[in-house]
Amino acid sequence: MTYYWLKKHLEQWQEAINADRKPQAVIINGAKGMGKKVLLQQIVADLLCRQSTPACGQCQNCRLHQQGFHPDVDFLHPDKEIIKVKMIRELTTFFISTPHCSDHKLAVIEDAHLMNTAASNALLKILEEPPPRGLLFLLTDRKHKLMPTIRSRCISLDLSLNHEEKAHLADWLLRKGAFTANQIGHALTLADWHPLTAVSLLENEGVNNFFHQLDEIYAALTAQQPITEVAKKMATENNVETWTFLNQYINFIAKSVLHPEKTQNAIEHPLNQLVKKNPKVLHLIMKFTDQIHLVMLNFNTQVKKQLLIESMLVDLKKAV
Numbered sequence: 482m483t484y485y486w487l488k489k490h491l492e493q494w495q496e497a498i499n500a501d502r503k504p505q506a507v508i509i510n511g512a513k514g515m516g517k518k519v520l521l522q523q524i525v526a527d528l529l530c531r532q533s534t535p536a537c538g539q540c541q542n543c544r545l546h547q548q549g550f551h552p553d554v555d556f557l558h559p560d561k562e563i564i565k566v567k568m569i570r571e572l573t574t575f576f577i578s579t580p581h582c583s584d585h586k587l588a589v590i591e592d593a594h595l596m597n598t599a600a601s602n603a604l605l606k607i608l609e610e611p612p613p614r615g616l617l618f619l620l621t622d623r624k625h626k627l628m629p630t631i632r633s634r635c636i637s638l639d640l641s642l643n644h645e646e647k648a649h650l651a652d653w654l655l656r657k658g659a660f661t662a663n664q665i666g667h668a669l670t671l672a673d674w675h676p677l678t679a680v681s682l683l684e685n686e687g688v689n690n691f692f693h694q695l696d697e698i699y700a701a702l703t704a705q706q707p708i709t710e711v712a713k714k715m716a717t718e719n720n721v722e723t724w725t726f727l728n729q730y731i732n733f734i735a736k737s738v739l740h741p742e743k744t745q746n747a748i749e750h751p752l753n754q755l756v757k758k759n760p761k762v763l764h765l766i767m768k769f770t771d772q773i774h775l776v777m778l779n780f781n782t783q784v785k786k787q788l789l790i791e792s793m794l795v796d797l798k799k800a801v
């Protein structure tokens with residue numbers, strides 16, 4: 482397992498299947514960038530392969546799985562942010578047939594928290610009379626949104642990094658590519674220590690793009706650029722991910738004001754000094770975080786988004 486922090490979760494899974502009572506359903510829960518799909522693919526490969534554990538990677542089962550065409554595996558994706566009852570009912574049909582070439586029938590529900598009530602109830606029915614060779618995987622980053630009756634029938638793999646694993650993360654990233662310790666520190670702060678998000682930030686110019694964002698905000702607050710222009714650019718160019726990073730930056734600033742001794746991986750930018758200058762600004766900056774959530778929720782209304790950003794920048798400019 483290349484992703485060292487997933488090893489303990491894989492072991493936890495192996496303990497569960499070696500125990501007398503084989504689980505019927507598994508929740509793989511963890512934030513984006515923690516490696517939910519990587520862990521899932523390893524578990525599925527091990528279940529399908531009839532040669533060895535870990536999976537041999539050579540046999541017919543392994544090859545079909547690698548190509549994404551294994552007939553005993555079914556993937557369910559949300560349709561327009563909803564998993565409907567019809568999709569779950571189709572699973573019942575999938576489970577009725579016997580496995581084609583492996584020992585299991587495996588179904589994966591991605592973003593399982595997006596099941597509506599009817600879909601959840603239909604899933605509960607499946608779990609109440611589990612298919613003998615069937616196994617369900619529910620992937621989610623919001624486990625608490627699943628019905629408690631569903632949660633209680635599943636075993637749960639909650640992906641996380643313990644203190645020691647976090648301490649190794651910077652070294653692991655350093656070995657991965659030509660990144661400086663500074664870039665890695667920034668990526669980890671922005672990614673909130675979610676390893677694969679940090680990798681993607683480093684490999685796709687994400688850190689540089691983020692600093693460009695801060696430059697723009699700084700230019701708006703110091704009257705080097707009109708606020709309307711910056712707001713327009715931010716509303717057009719930013720996606721959910723960039724807003725999340727901005728949110729992380731704000732958390733970082735707030736933390737560095739409240740607990741300077743605990744702040745690691747400092748993100749150095751002239752904007753920091755500007756917002757730290759006046760205690761009132763911290764309060765505003767915290768308000769900014771709530772508004773960022775609003776911006777993220779109202780992602781489809783361009784005009785509303787731009788106005789919201791404009792008003793945040795105007796308030797901030799008055800205070801700094």
Ligand SMILES: [Zn+2]
Nearest residue numbers: 530537540543
């Ligand atoms: Zn194999």
